[in-house]
Amino acid sequence: MTKFIIPFITAFILTAVFIFLLKFAATKINWVCRKSSRHIHKKNAFRLGGIAMILSFILTIFLNADLYISMQLYGVIAALLIILAVGVWDDVREVFWKTQFFYQVSAAIIIFIFGVRIYFVTHPLGGGTIDLSSGLAVIFSIALVIFWAVLMINSMNWLDGIDGLSGGISFIGALTIFFLSLRPEVNQPPVAILAMILAGSSLGFLIFNFYPSMILAGTAGSMFMGFALAFLAIFAGTKIATAILVMALPMIDFVWVIGERFKNRKSIFRPDNNHLHHKLLELGWSQRKIALYYYSVTAMIAIVALNTRMIGKSITLIATVVIMAIALIFINKKLDEKKQV
Numbered sequence: 001m002t003k004f005i006i007p008f009i010t011a012f013i014l015t016a017v018f019i020f021l022l023k024f025a026a027t028k029i030n031w032v033c034r035k036s037s038r039h040i041h042k043k044n045a046f047r048l049g050g051i052a053m054i055l056s057f058i059l060t061i062f063l064n065a066d067l068y069i070s071m072q073l074y075g076v077i078a079a080l081l082i083i084l085a086v087g088v089w090d091d092v093r094e095v096f097w098k099t100q101f102f103y104q105v106s107a108a109i110i111i112f113i114f115g116v117r118i119y120f121v122t123h124p125l126g127g128g129t130i131d132l133s134s135g136l137a138v139i140f141s142i143a144l145v146i147f148w149a150v151l152m153i154n155s156m157n158w159l160d161g162i163d164g165l166s167g168g169i170s171f172i173g174a175l176t177i178f179f180l181s182l183r184p185e186v187n188q189p190p191v192a193i194l195a196m197i198l199a200g201s202s203l204g205f206l207i208f209n210f211y212p213s214m215i216l217a218g219t220a221g222s223m224f225m226g227f228a229l230a231f232l233a234i235f236a237g238t239k240i241a242t243a244i245l246v247m248a249l250p251m252i253d254f255v256w257v258i259g260e261r262f263k264n265r266k267s268i269f270r271p272d273n274n275h276l277h278h279k280l281l282e283l284g285w286s287q288r289k290i291a292l293y294y295y296s297v298t299a300m301i302a303i304v305a306l307n308t309r310m311i312g313k314s315i316t317l318i319a320t321v322v323i324m325a326i327a328l329i330f331i332n333k334k335l336d337e338k339k340q341v
Contacts, residue, residue, distance in 0.1 A: 003066045004178070007193050008200040011060040015204025018052035019215055047091040049167075049209060050220025053201040054084045057228070060197045067193055075114020076231055079107035083227055087220025097269040100219075101150070107227060108149035109142070116231050118144045118240075148240060149230045151254075152247065156226030158257065159250040162277050163213040164291035167206035169298055170225035173246045174199035176302040177232045180239055183306075191235045198228050211287040241313045245305040248317065249276070249294055252324045279331050282338070 026046045058077055061067060086103040089095050118141050119133045132141040160166035178195035181188045202225065208215040217225070233243035244251065253276045261268045280290045304316050 003189070004192055004196045007060055007064050007066075008196040010063060011056050011197045011200030012204040014056035014059055015052050015201045016207070018055055019049065019205070019208050022046070022048040022052055023215065046214075047216045047218030047220075049205045049215045049217040050087050050091070050222070050224055051084065051218075052215075053205050053217075053221055054080055054224050056204065057197055057201045057224070060200070061194070064193060064197075067190060070115075072111070072115045072235075075111045075116060078114070079110045079227070079231075080224065082107050082110070083223045084220055087218060087223050090219040095219075104150050104153050104223070105146055108146040111149075111231055112142050112145045116145070116234055117141055118148075118234060145234070148234070149227060151251070152230035152243070153223050153226040155247055155250045155254045156229070157219065157222040158254055158275060159277075160217050160222040161273075161275055162281070162287045162290060163211035164206060164209055164287070165277060165294055166217050166222050166225055167202050167209045168291055168295050169247070169250065170229065171199055171202040171206060172295065172298050172302055173229045173243065174202060174232070176242065176246050176306060177229070177236050177239070179306055180242055181236050186236055186239070188236060191232060194235070195232055198225075198232065211291065241310065241317075242305045245301050245313060245317055245320075246298060248301055248320045249297060249324070252321055253277075256325075256328055276328065276331075279328075279335060282335055283331065 023046055026048060058080060061069070061073065061077070067073070082103055086095060086100060090100065117133075119131070121130050121132065121144070131137060132144075156166055156170070159169060174195045178192050178199065180186060181192035181195060205215065205217065205221065209217065229243055229247070233240050236242075256276075257272075257274050258268045260274055261270075261272070266272070277290050277294075280293075281287070285293075301316065301320065305313055308316065
């Protein structure tokens, strides 16, 4: 287990060190954090967590003797540098959503070109798999990679509204992929190492981001965590179903918020405070309570995901969607009653 623990500790320490250095530098130059209507945090918190996590993730990869830097990994690193650049750009000066989307798609295309691909999918109407490695099926494969990466990036980005949420979910997701990678039917130690590097980076950030935070993930950080979970799920034998379950709460919230914006004839790209964590805050929940609620539900779902096959995962996802929909309807009703009082 040493070869998995060492990269975890390395990434954890590097992230913490980078955060201290970046915060010190930001204080010296009087860095002014760009405000966002979606984020609730202390006034002196800096949007620098993403820089620390991405740098520690990449540096730990190069420092790890057990990892062979393949073309796939070079593609991932190139994509992460793009995410770092556009993320920091948005953290300093807000970037139009179309520009962000362009770079998100570009990052997905880069990893696809370098070999991070979905080569098969499970047949939806029965056993077996559908080959996506050749012919016209490759077009469907790249479309899936783009859709999956963009979905994960934005689900995590929208989740990052209060202290501790994104870092905690990323940590649990990374651990889930770690255990998944060690299962006999997957057996991918390199992916397990990468997952532990992400877990270390996420935890190194989380200790500074849990309420009350002194550092925020920023756009760079939330995009990094979502993108990292996306490509690790593809690496781990295309275990996207497991990643979907781990990200069930933010993804369901993501879809629900889009539905509400359509219903109210608002732009789906304009930030608001209609996310589940914002609604729980309105009901009187503390930021810590909300974060711990997300952690506990995500951890329970992750345990189920690791111990069930496709049918079990499907049932779990359907049950989660139904329960969440009922909960959101109930919460909306409570908030409406509260406003009428």
